[in-house]
Amino acid sequence: MEMLLQALSSVLTLESFLTVLVGVTLGLFIGSLPGLTATMALAVLLPFTFSMEALQGLIALGAVYMGSIYGGAFTAILINTPGTPSSIATTFDGYPMAKQGRAYEALAGATMASVVGGVVGVIFLLLLAPPLARLAVAFGPAEMFWVAMLGLTLVASLSSGSLLKGLLAGCIGMMLSTIGVSPVGGETRFTFGYPPLQGGIELIVALIGLFVIPELLTMAAEGRGAIPSGGELRKRELSIGRIARQVFGRPANLIRSCLIGQLVAIIPGAGGNVTSLVAYNEARRFSKDPKSFGKGNLEGVVASESSNNVMVAGSMIPLLTLGIPGAPPDAIILGVLLLHGLRPGLDLFTETGVLTNGFILSMGLAALMLLPIGLLGGRIIHRAVIRTPYYFLVPSIAMVTILGTFALRNSIVDVGIMLILGTAGYFLRLIGIHAAPIVLGLILGGIAEQGYVQTMLAAVADPVPWLRLLQNPLSKILAGLVLVGAATALIPIWLERSGRLARVDQEPNAPGDQKEET
């Protein structure tokens, strides 16, 4: 307790305050540019932290991390492009809202959800780090395989409309994930003798290509901006208070999304990229009105944005206690810890507890800071996007996108891949195959492959190797969840099909019945 107070006093200084303020603002802008990810924001900042004290350096990194994950929501809502992979699910409802002239409502809702998520994540980290860390290591190769399978059941719900097209998209994504050097075995696959393809298709490159380019092409083809401009918008703008009531009026959604965010965040390797998708899926499953999701339901935005900001502090649990980075940006924070001679482990919470707790508390401060910066910044960016005519907007987004893609790995090949995938994505979208399940397949394909092959390798001496996949209690539970997940996704579709038939039959009957009565 004394340590916490000491940590609190080290954070509540003007210097820390300024560091957090600058960090969050910087992160927000980097995160909102497509192609510039949280990982990159941290990598850019890294050299500057060397000249700082350990605590200030960590505070700066935590603040940038928090800001950039949140910044991804801006582009997700305004131009249907997730700025970071963790805000893919924000596009599902945020963008339809923007199209209806409710962009600011979505932005403000996302901001409030992010603040709640960020703070909840910090509380979990402060109070429950050791037990959650024990849960994190329970995920071995077999469990990761089932986690990936569980993720793939999301394809059914992401494929609004046709299940077949959704599955097709998932397959395309999984096939893309096989390009390059295989995760186990080290063979090169589908490189066609072209050395640069050994690096495979980077997730961010596919993400930018499949989301941004089709959107830009659509804007150009239709000759108008994505969002209705000025006048129409102001009429519909809600006051902050009304939006807050909408967000906090149904706390079940917030609480559920935060819990999901925390649970998924500690799974090493799956972490950040899928949290928001899982939370969104569950929000829809438990909603009284699931049909309104995907058409501009604020709850969808809230679920996605609250869960992905829980992830920021949440993924620090395996990092700080065990040195296992839960999400890619965590690897950089691990590097900084080692650089300052801090070894992850429980010592971090006892011996250097003031520093560690100071770092954790500063992330809470960063989360709170999102509120004023986000509401203000949101208004500015929103106005800018609306007032800029589409013929300026399209080329400038294209420019940033290409630069961002190149900067990712300093690779011109990546830019080519991005443009090819984007063009393909535009035509796929025209025939109803959407980007989200493709990206999901790409994320999960590699995880599933690695988990499966590692499990099979470990079971080489067993009489029936496949049983290894179900050996641990956790893998049995996960396998059960996969069955339940697939069933709850498929059965409603099946019921709907037969139910719709029944309803069609009933409707002509019903008036008929009435006639009989009269």
Place this chain on the structure above:
Amino acid sequence: MKFNRKPLVVAISTLAVVGFSMAAQADYPEEDITYIIPFDPGGESDVTARFQEPILEEELGVSVNVTHQPGGGGAVAWSQFQNDAEPDGYEIIGVNIPHIIGQPIQRSDAGFETDDWRIVTFFHSTPNALIVPDDSPYETLDDLVEDAKENPESITLGGSGTYSANHLGMLRFEEAADIDLTYIPFTGTGPLKGAIEGNHLSGIFNYTMLGTEMEDEARVLAVASEERVKALPDAPTFKEQGYDIVGGAYRGVAVPKDTPDEVVETLEDAFAKANEEIASKQEPLGFVMEDITGEEVDEVIGQLRDAYGPILEEAAEEEE
């Protein structure tokens, strides 16, 4: 009178170019240097480069910009560098053994050649280490060998990558002890820690760094170095226990093959100085500082190629 300016312009520019290039050789470096790391930020290569950066800048008097070009276990950056980099010392790239030996043998399209480098220096090495969790039944290396003889293939050891330093080291150990183990490749050291903490593996065949990092939760049964490493004074070497296995990963920097000797020497000195200053930070983490330059480089590469080559070629044939 018409004055033809063209020859004059050509003459002056030729002079200028010759003059500049002579000056460049004499006063290297004059421009900023790009230091390419072929891996993700946050890894060992990156952290080391960050340590070196300020000292290199001071020694060389120009900016040193660390950039990342990850992919294909380093091969993406290496193939591009061998194709495109100018031999002027303004682009330098991190190189790792055994990656640069193994990949061209194992892959038909790695895109680079082991011998097409001018390696400036290998500045440190990380010896392999065999690590088991605290509650493991194996107290010593002998316990593990005994069990492996009774239950072939049932002991699972995780490591980083396929035909990597870890994998090759374990294959050599199998051969030397005449046992059959099961190697399971992971991507990087992060997931390995989780796998051993969660009891998903019997042990890990990774680097000494992981041994120091996991001091409280794990036991190091053997280290593949000539002598015990400073950070792990209680961990015996393989040699002490009767297995002649020395190996691990070496990290260094390289420039294109035709880079002038003066340039390479300047870089050598700067890296040696950087090593001196960062030793106090890196040694406690389990790194072994090295200063392998000039002919020694060929010696080390030759030695390891002899040790790993047959294993790799056998594996490559099996796959075909």
